[in-house]
Amino acid sequence: MVSMAWPIIFVFPPPASVFVTAMSVISFAGLANAGFSEVRGKHLQYSKFRKNTSNQSDSQKSKQIYLSGRTGMQIAYTPAFLAGLTSLVFFPHNDAIRYLLLSSALTIHFLKRLLEVQFVHKYSGGMALDSAIPISLSYFMFTVTAIYAQHLTIIQGLPEPQIDLKYTGILLFLLGISGNFYHHYLLSRIRSSSSSSPSNSNSNDDKDYKIPRGGMFELVVCPHYLFEIIGFVGFSFISQTLYAFAFMAGSAFYLTGRSYATRRWYLSKFKHFPHNVKALIPYLY
Template sequence: MIPSVVLNFLFPPPPSVFITTMSVIGFASLANAGFMEIKGKHMQYSKLAEEKKKAQISSKTGMLIIYTPAFLAGLSSLIIFPNEELRFTLGSGALTIHFLKRVLEVLFVHKFSGSMDVEAAIAISLSYLSMTSTMIYAQNFTKGLQVPSTDLMHPGVAIFLVGIVGNLYHHNLLSNLRREGEKDYKIPKGGFFNLVICPHYLFEIMGFIGITCISQTIYAFSFTSGSILYLMGRSYATRDWYKSKFEDFPENVKALIPFIF
């Protein structure tokens, strides 16, 4: 049973076993992945990847594989359903923009120096594609329903925009740490990097919170809650990695939440 106070902010659960199952699986798998990050069992991409033993592809190719299908799913929903309710259009549009930004960053912002497991790239890609498609599908069940007593759609747009701009800004700072041809890691500085080691994750969380506020569905809430737990674990592991590599890593720089965590 869902507490009645929660239903002040969310549409009631849809009569769909699929959506319910995906909500539980999505939250549980992301929360477990975050716990595994803290224990040292990392997703096999970026600097936290372990020794490479499986089939590899370039990190750039891997990231394009990860983000492109989810972007196409969001874009397709806007093309196939052009005259839907505003909430559906805003939610699908936000998902499309989120993954389009990711694709453009891979092409024009990020600098890559390593490789990625093919299996990891495909698994993460399917996860993002499933999330995007399910979130769009879940929104269909809100058609004709009374809007929750606390309508968060318009605040959600603002939160999403702050999140996506902040995430892009800090990704650009990360990219500019290295000059052309450099492969060594450096301690990031500037922006919120002076407070936390993963401000790009912090703003990514804000982006997903914004999408959840636009959607106000149980599935969006479940996915975002799981994503927060995963990114908390990932940022904790990232801070540990920097501390192990740099003796001068500043102790006052937290993992994800300024002054707290």
Template sequence: MSILSNLLFPPPPSLFITTMSVITFVGISNGGLSEVRGKHIRYSKFVNTNSPNNREEMKLPSRIGMLVAYTPALIASLASLSILDNIGEPRCLLLNSALCVHFFKRVVEVLFVHQYSGHMILESVIPISLSYFISTSTMIHAQHLSQGMEEPSVDLKIAGIIVFLIGITGNLYHHHLLSKLRKKDDRGYKIPKGALFELVICPHYLFEIIGFMGIAFISQTVYAFSFTLGSMFYLMGRSYATRKWYLSKFKNFPTNVRALIPYIF
């Protein structure tokens, strides 16, 4: 506990933030466990799983679905910069800016980088969008409630900026490599190659976790760490399911390529 008190702001006197810290961690982590068990959030290669044959479902083009998923969180983070008073509070400004950059990058990738192979199920798009919007808004709110509290004795802001930039750059680069796998109108899947794809099948998830770690270091609130830990467990489950999918679809898939962490997992 003494180590945590050196690294984190004390929890604010807010039942809402305390409750959301628990719900966010448990909910997102449980999503990772569901991925391992084969119950997937249905987008990308998992779009046709977990669906009874006689069930009518509303589908969106993948590009539209991803925009719906990310845009509300981008709007929330942009609004926080224009509405909330960040003067004299560099940590709040840094957190809000990092969230803006994170979701702006995602929207730009949706529009100009990603190559799509199908559709997204509306009932998957809605919870993803709500999750990002609520988590972003709650993280910003928790940070503002920390204003006036004693700063943690270990200041992680600078480390957080560096870690965040490493994460967002690595994630963008590996998304770029994925986009180069398909030519125009090519909807098939191939085994990714190049950079960390030679060691893990989901390096983009690895760098996404690193980016979230950077955001948590910048924030140093309990909620930001709850969100980051939950996201890490979810992406571990998603990467495990992704590797399992590739092994089932490609007989020549290199078994030495791990799911998320080189040589380990």
């Protein structure tokens, strides 16, 4: 009795949907596995890891299709943004505040991403098409499934969780999206600067990269990932469905692995990289 009551305090009961149940398992398992792959050195090929083809055969390299960084990121985010916008326009559920908050937050999140792609991010390389497609599919399916799971809580009349986390979720979402944008902005300023010093510049092929400075970059190498995780926690608190929590946990695994790989990359490229700067969590990891 207690084991069944505990989750109901924080989340909606699972809806009667094989699709949502399957996507909860697939999303968590797929993202967690991608995180472990990052740690093992098998990276999704974008950003600084675009050139990492050491574990590919010559035939794989020759078949690889690369897009510009901007085009790749637009492909990654546009379907998810359109899914969120469609839910607001065609399936508004005006009497369901939680549904409206989730759909609005998802739409704003991916609109912000697209605006950053167009006006903030600086690109020194491309993005592999076979990385752009799974990223795009993952974000699209997350948006569609999260909204659909919320829709099911309404039409199936599922009881609200005893503890309402949606307003805490809004605060976490706003914190996450703001912190993520600020540190993306700092990265763009670093990348757009033409000057570099021997202590923080890379003299190898990746000459456009520098050791990030300012904000929480003084403590961790990937504060933008930390705030992205906070934003996904915000989504899960707004939604309070098992699917949203599953995707959030999987995303945290992936970004943890990606941040570990990023710190390892900086250590390999910059001999003066400060070892006290952690990967993701200040002072801890």
